[in-house]
Amino acid sequence: MTHPAGSLLTAADLHKAYGPTVALDGAEFSIHPGEVVAVMGPSGSGKSTLLHCLAGIVPPDSGSIRYNGQEMAGMSDTQRSALRRSEFGFVFQFGQLVPELTCVENVALPLRLNGTPRKAAERAALSWMERLEVDGLGRKRPGEVSGGQGQRVAVARALVTDPRVIFADEPTGALDSLNGERVMELLTEAARTTGAAVVLVTHEARVAAYSDREIVVRDGRSRDMERAV
Numbered sequence: 001m002t003h004p005a006g007s008l009l010t011a012a013d014l015h016k017a018y019g020p021t022v023a024l025d026g027a028e029f030s031i032h033p034g035e036v037v038a039v040m041g042p043s044g045s046g047k048s049t050l051l052h053c054l055a056g057i058v059p060p061d062s063g064s065i066r067y068n069g070q071e072m073a074g075m076s077d078t079q080r081s082a083l084r085r086s087e088f089g090f091v092f093q094f095g096q097l098v099p100e101l102t103c104v105e106n107v108a109l110p111l112r113l114n115g116t117p118r119k120a121a122e123r124a125a126l127s128w129m130e131r132l133e134v135d136g137l138g139r140k141r142p143g144e145v146s147g148g149q150g151q152r153v154a155v156a157r158a159l160v161t162d163p164r165v166i167f168a169d170e171p172t173g174a175l176d177s178l179n180g181e182r183v184m185e186l187l188t189e190a191a192r193t194t195g196a197a198v199v200l201v202t203h204e205a206r207v208a209a210y211s212d213r214e215i216v217v218r219d220g221r222s223r224d225m226e227r228a229v
C-alpha cells in the first residue's frame with residue numbers, strides 16, 4: 001500500500017525485529033483527522049511496536065511513516081521530539097504518572113515542558129480534569145487515587161496540549177470493566193470534541209466498540225477489518 005490521500009498519519013510496509021524476534025513484518029496503517037481507530041490482535045502480535053513506531057518513539061528497520069505528508073525518518077531527533085510534545089498525546093496501560101507530583105501538576109506537565117507558565121498550565125489542567133470528572137483530586141498524588149481515577153488523570157494529561165493524535169496502548173487493561181468503559185467513553189468523547197484522532201491499542205472487543213474502524217495485527221502484519229472478512 002502507498003499513503004492514502006487525506007490521511008493524517010500513515011505507515012507502509014513497516015518491518016521491525018528485535019534480534020531474532022520479528023515484531024513487525026510488513027504492517028501498514030492509516031488514520032484520518034478525528035478518526036478513532038482500534039488496533040486489535042493477540043498478545044505479542046506487534047500492536048505496541050506498531051504504536052511506538054507510529055508515534056516516533058521507536059524507529060522501524062524499514063518502511064515509511066508519514067505525519068501530515070512528512071516522512072518521519074527524514075526528521076531530526078529534535079523535530080520528532082517536538083512532534084511528540086506538541087502534536088501527540090499518550091495514554092498507557094498503567095498511567096505512568098509522576099508519583100512525586102500532584103495530579104494537577106501531572107496533567108499540567110506537558111504544557112510546562114512546552115514553556116507554558118505554571119498558573120496558565122494548571123488552569124488548563126484543571127479544566128481538563130473537570131471534563132474527566134477528576135477535578136476533585138488535584139492536590140492528591142497518584143499513589144492516593146484509584147486505578148480508574150489515575151487513568152482519567154492520564155487521559156487529561158494526554159489531552160491538555162490539544163494534540164492532533166492520541167496514542168492509547170491498552171488504556172483500560174488494568175481496570176475493571178465498569179471503570180474501563182467510563183475511561184473509554186470519556187477519552188473518545190473528549191477526542192471527538194477536540195477533533196483529535198485516536199490510535200487505540202486493545203485486545204478487548206468491548207473497547208474496540210468505541211472506534212470508527214478496526215485494524216487487526218497478526219504476526220506483525222496488519223489489515224483493515226472490512227478487507228479481512
Ligand SMILES: Nc1ncnc2c1ncn2[C@@H]1O[C@H](COP(=O)(O)OP(=O)(O)O)[C@@H](O)[C@H]1O
Pocket residue numbers: 018021022023041042043044045046047048049050
Ligand atoms: N524491546 C523489545 N525487545 C525484544 N523483543 C521485543 C521488544 N518489544 C517487543 N518485542 C517482541 O516483539 C513482539 C511484538 O511485541 P509487541 O509489539 O509488544 O506486541 P503486543 O503489543 O501486540 O503484545 C513480541 O514477540 C515481543 O516479545
Ligand SMILES: [Mg+2]
Pocket residue numbers: 047048049169
Ligand atoms: Mg502491547
